[in-house]
Amino acid sequence: MAIAKAERLMNLALCLLGTRRPLSKRELRDSIEAYVEAFGPGNGTTGSDDSFNRMFERDKDDLRELGLVIETVESLDGEIGYMARRDSNRLPPITLDAEEAAALGLAAKVWQQARLAGAASGALQKLRAAGLPEDVDPYGSHGALEPRIPVHEAAFEPLMLACRDRRPVAFDYRKATAAHPEQRHVEPWALECWRGHWYLAGWDRDRGAERVFRLSRITGKVRSRGGRYTADVPDVVTVRETVASWAGEVADRSARIRLRAGAGYPLRAKATSVRELGDGWDELEIPYGHGLDAWLVEFGPDVVVLEPAELRADVLDRLRAVAKG
DSSP, rough: OHHHHHHHHHHHHHHHHOOOSSSSSHHHHHHHHHHHHHHHHTTTTHHHHHHHHHHHHHHHHHHTTOOOOEEEEEEEOOOEEEEETTTGOOOOOOOHHHHHHHHHHHHHHTTTTTTHHHHHHHHHHHHHHTTTTTOTTTTTTTTTTOOOOOOOOHHHHHHHHHHHOOOOOEEEOTTTTOOSSEEEEEEEEEEEEETTEEEEEEEEEEEEEEEEGGGGGEEEEEEOOOOOOOOOOOHHHHHHHHHHHHOOOEEEEEEEEETTTTTOOOHHHHOOOEEEEETTEEEEEEEEEEEEHHHHHTTGGEEEEEHHHHHHHHHHHHHHHHHHH
């Protein structure tokens, strides 16, 4: 079975690399012997079509996992085709010095407790074959450093691949102020980690604007969608600034809150002024940026927002959503 699958994947890769134009699922099904033997020609029964579609999607994902860059192209008549351009799948000559190799080793070490551990190790092996200095041990040179980035969200891996391949996606997303999730159609730009939480920055097609989504609020599966991006992808620095702003890292105003004495030390650390009110309460002035309402909710009854009124309303909306379950 393993040999048959490997042969099927190899034939699919050769078809995608050898074509000069995008090939539809039907054309690929009729061109690859393993598909014809298993499901018959492209005009088969509905059941065989469904089974083929499931296998084809798995095979395509497996090839992408192996590093093959597969493009999804929509024709003028709306038919989806696939191809793998040779120039997109060719690795240029690589020359790395000891410092560069050590940096790559540390970067790979970050993922050793995440789902990308295997991919990171495999990438280092490929780089060593392509020119990584033989006398450099990327894992052993810096044993005192133990960088880690936790990745627990199931949405991380499909979104990472969608960002890499520039593929639009759809997923169900539950806002902190909503009782139920709603479907979002997004052109993903990049994934960023801020204060232990992963965020996706991208273009929200339904709202026609850039948006940032916290991965822990994505429910269900991330589904791929056909077609090209409709909005330009900003540079990495701009994307990081966008995530920082939406994650509450950028503050352009101030807010006044009441905080129970002896509670909310992270809020006290950010406060620009603190005044004792008595009766077990203090008044704080803190920086106010996007995401502050979500942070304040975490402190529950120990925090009361005094102003601005819009922040108070946002916090109350979130508390009501939590109460509804």
